[in-house]
Amino acid sequence: MNDDIVLKIRRFNRFYLPVMNLYESSYLHSDYSMTESRVLYELYRRKECAADDIIRELRIDKGYMSRIIKRFEKEELLERERSKTDARSYKIRLTEKGKHMTKELTDKANQGIREAIRHVPKEEYVRLAEAMETIERILAAVPEDAQAGVRQ
Amino acid sequence: MNDDIVLKIRRFNRFYLPVMNLYESSYLHSDYSMTESRVLYELYRRKECAADDIIRELRIDKGYMSRIIKRFEKEELLERERSKTDARSYKIRLTEKGKHMTKELTDKANQGIREAIRHVPKEEYVRLAEAMETIERILAAVPEDAQAGVRQ
DNA sequence: CCTATTTAGTTGCTTTTGTCAACCATAATC
DNA sequence: GATTATGGTTGACAAAAGCAACTAAATAGG
Numbered sequence: 209m210n211d212d213i214v215l216k217i218r219r220f221n222r223f224y225l226p227v228m229n230l231y232e233s234s235y236l237h238s239d240y241s242m243t244e245s246r247v248l249y250e251l252y253r254r255k256e257c258a259a260d261d262i263i264r265e266l267r268i269d270k271g272y273m274s275r276i277i278k279r280f281e282k283e284e285l286l287e288r289e290r291s292k293t294d295a296r297s298y299k300i301r302l303t304e305k306g307k308h309m310t311k312e313l314t315d316k317a318n319q320g321i322r323e324a325i326r327h328v329p330k331e332e333y334v335r336l337a338e339a340m341e342t343i344e345r346i347l348a349a350v351p352e353d354a355q356a357g358v359r360q
Numbered sequence: 361m362n363d364d365i366v367l368k369i370r371r372f373n374r375f376y377l378p379v380m381n382l383y384e385s386s387y388l389h390s391d392y393s394m395t396e397s398r399v400l401y402e403l404y405r406r407k408e409c410a411a412d413d414i415i416r417e418l419r420i421d422k423g424y425m426s427r428i429i430k431r432f433e434k435e436e437l438l439e440r441e442r443s444k445t446d447a448r449s450y451k452i453r454l455t456e457k458g459k460h461m462t463k464e465l466t467d468k469a470n471q472g473i474r475e476a477i478r479h480v481p482k483e484e485y486v487r488l489a490e491a492m493e494t495i496e497r498i499l500a501a502v503p504e505d506a507q508a509g510v511r512q
Numbered sequence: 513c514c515t516a517t518t519t520a521g522t523t524g525c526t527t528t529t530g531t532c533a534a535c536c537a538t539a540a541t542c
Numbered sequence: 543g544a545t546t547a548t549g550g551t552t553g554a555c556a557a558a559a560g561c562a563a564c565t566a567a568a569t570a571g572g
Binding site: 258259260263270271273274275277278291294295296297298 | 522523524
């Protein structure tokens with residue numbers, strides 16, 4: 209029983225990995241990597257934040273993040289200014305150009321999914337959405353310490 | 361409506377990506393990468409096949425695959441012999457050592473998931489499994505040509 | 513307040529992971 | 543029998559990420 213659910217989760221993971229790769233692959237054909245796209249999305253969503261917020265949210269290396277920010281800034285997708293309350297950190301946010309870019313990227317990704325599911329009968333949409341919501345609800349946010357448990 | 365499901369799928373993808381990363385992360389702490397682990401699993405499952413079967417199944421570069429095989433062979437996880445029906449290709453299969461290794465890896469991954477879901481109430485297991493099965497059923501195998509549609 | 517520690521971010525270096533193109537040998541097609 | 547396609551190998555390279563040492567600022571403890 210306990211094992212059963214584990215096997216089903218792993219089966220699902222094997223199934224869903226290529227699906228996700230396909231569904232999110234429009235990024236791979238854009239000028240931005242998956243991680244960069246995720247960062248863009250976070251920036252888009254948050255309006256304004258510190259690099260560290262995103263580092264923790266996406267669990268990426270701070271050196272790596274630093275370079276992503278540098279690139280975005282160079283491309284004028286992002287601007288930053290020193291935080292008034294903490295001089296070590298910066299407030300970062302997308303420029304208008306950055307927002308526009310992100311929106312385009314998102315639209316393209318959405319279009320890709322629309323293509324990919326065109327063979328799915330519309331009657332199934334509700335069930336599919338429900339199933340996804342169920343998984344999200346049950347698995348909820350991954351608890352912080354679950355990470356530590358797995359890390360060797 | 362059409363857009364609605366697209367947004368929900370993408371939302372789910374954002375949610376599930378870190379979950380999957382976590383759930384499959386035991387591989388990252390083994391001596392094998394995610395891709396190598398997937399290859400091992402395919403080899404385990406298929407008993408005997410050609411490299412090309414796995415290349416197509418997992419959609420990985422043949423050069424990359426060639427090196428993965430070379431590594432596995434060197435570590436005596438895998439053995440191969442020329443195909444009798446096609447002298448260009450090889451029959452490849454796991455050795456006993458390879459099977460054993462793969463099983464250990466799998467067990468470890470399962471254990472990792474067991475840890476990760478320990479906070480999920482058991483009553484939810486059935487619903488979770490159902491939801492996953494529903495998604496698998498509806499999305500079924502990604503049709504070949506959906507790939508072409510998204511590729512650039 | 514002064515010292516020790518922690519934290520945000522940067523930089524250089526390295527490794528891991530993967531792609532690309534040219535190539536060889538064999539097989540399939542015409 | 544010539545041409546083309548296929549399975550696999552190799553070398554060169556690029557992308558993605560991780561690691562560790564560092565700076566500067568903030569915070570905690572005495």
